[in-house]
Amino acid sequence: CLQGCGRSPAALTLDAVLKHPDMVGQSELPPLSALTVTVPGAAAAWEAAVDKWGRLSLSQVLGPAIELAEEGFPVAPSVARAWQASERSLRWAARGQPTPFLPGDRAPREGEIFRNPDLGRTFRSLGERGAKDGFYTGRVAEAIAAALAKRGGLMSVGDLAAHKVEWVEPISTSYRGKVRLWECPPPTQGVTALMALNLLEQEQVYPRMTASALHAQSEALRLAFADSLQFCADPTASGCPDTAILLDKARAAASWSRHFHPQKRATGVVPDEAVFEAKAGPDTVYLSAADRWGNACSFINSNYMGFGTCIVPDGCGFTLQNRGNNFIVRAGHPNCVGPRKFC
Numbered sequence: 058c059l060q061g062c063g064r065s066p067a068a069l070t071l072d073a074v075l076k077h078p079d080m081v082g083q084s085e086l087p088p089l090s091a092l093t094v095t096v097p098g099a100a101a102a103w104e105a106a107v108d109k110w111g112r113l114s115l116s117q118v119l120g121p122a123i124e125l126a127e128e129g130f131p132v133a134p135s136v137a138r139a140w141q142a143s144e145r146s147l148r149w150a151a152r153g154q155p156t157p158f159l160p161g162d163r164a165p166r167e168g169e170i171f172r173n174p175d176l177g178r179t180f181r182s183l184g185e186r187g188a189k190d191g192f193y194t195g196r197v198a199e200a201i202a203a204a205l206a207k208r209g210g211l212m213s214v215g216d217l218a219a220h221k222v223e224w225v226e227p228i229s230t231s232y233r234g235k236v237r238l239w240e241c242p243p244p245t246q247g248v249t250a251l252m253a254l255n256l257l258e259q260e261q262v263y264p265r266m267t268a269s270a271l272h273a274q275s276e277a278l279r280l281a282f283a284d285s286l287q288f289c290a291d292p293t294a295s296g297c298p299d300t301a302i303l304l305d306k307a308r309a310a311a312s313w314s315r316h317f318h319p320q321k322r323a324t325g326v327v328p329d330e331a332v333f334e335a336k337a338g339p340d341t342v343y344l345s346a347a348d349r350w351g352n353a354c355s356f357i358n359s360n361y362m363g364f365g366t367c368i369v370p371d372g373c374g375f376t377l378q379n380r381g382n383n384f385i386v387r388a389g390h391p392n393c394v395g396p397r398k399f400c
Contacts, residue, residue, distance in 0.1 A: 058226075060223040062399060067397050079209060088362055089149065101220060147376075244292070256276075276316070283326045291398045
């Protein structure tokens with residue numbers, strides 16, 4: 058499977074983070090800090106997916122998005138509400154300068170036409186020149202590095218130029234002996250779903266949407282997220298266990314027996330004090346599609362939190378994600394912030 062996420066900057070050491078002004082009074086990376094930006098992976102991932110599985114060129118695939126960016130589209134009600142909720146963060150990240158995401162110095166309202174010609178230009182460059190020349194080097198890469206440097210970030214054009222996608226073996230588990238489910242391996246969070254299924258199959262099957270069924274599902278997910286917050290990290294990091302250990306059925310049975318109570322919520326399930334304050338997000342951007350030939354695609358493409366850091370590189374038309382907020386700021390933790398790490 059295709060792992061498209063980018064690494065942290067080479068200069069992002071734990072010592073550099075602890076001494077950074079953004080960390081004054083903080084125990085974890087602030088979500089809008091330039092320190093949370095890892096190398097953007099979407100552009101290379103799109104290109105790799107199209108090259109391996111597509112029938113159209115990257116320019117053709119990006120064509121409808123370029124049209125929407127240049128000609129505009131009406132803002133949907135739910136998007137307008139989310140946009141308005143991020144207005145203050147977008148304004149803060151702009152540092153008093155105009156931002157394309159606040160036309161007229163405000164978020165677009167429901168039904169208004171939003172245009173983003175800068176993004177159209179970025180997508181045209183990506184489609185015509187490819188990810189390496191059209192995004193990870195040249196104008197776009199320089200704009201990314203400059204925007205982050207202005208805000209205390211540590212990413213260099215060299216970090217961007219070094220980016221490449223990873224082709225990795227998927228991981229899987231069986232569920233009640235009837236189906237096998239597959240996910241991308243760590244550092245992505247797919248292992249959480251598989252651990253939750255291993256836990257859930259320890260309990261009897263309840264009728265859908267009953268209190269017993271919802272309680273068991275909630276507890277399985279809480280226990281799985283507790284483990285993923287502790288152990289889901291760059292696979293090369295010290296202390297990151299093999300996924301076979303995390304997906305061991307006997308381990309799931311022991312955990313369920315130890316923690317699950319049919320009538321109440323388990324307590325004390327987070328195994329490491331360094332992640333007590335970490336919160337699992339409620340949602341993400343996900344798409345799936347299947348064609349008439351039986352091919353199917355399962356794809357996550359996300360800014361991590363809403364508009365991410367809300368930082369917009371000049372002339373590029375997109376905000377930079379804040380996936381690095383997922384790092385733990387403590388020496389010895391498998392997911393501790395560090396140079397050229399996945400998170």
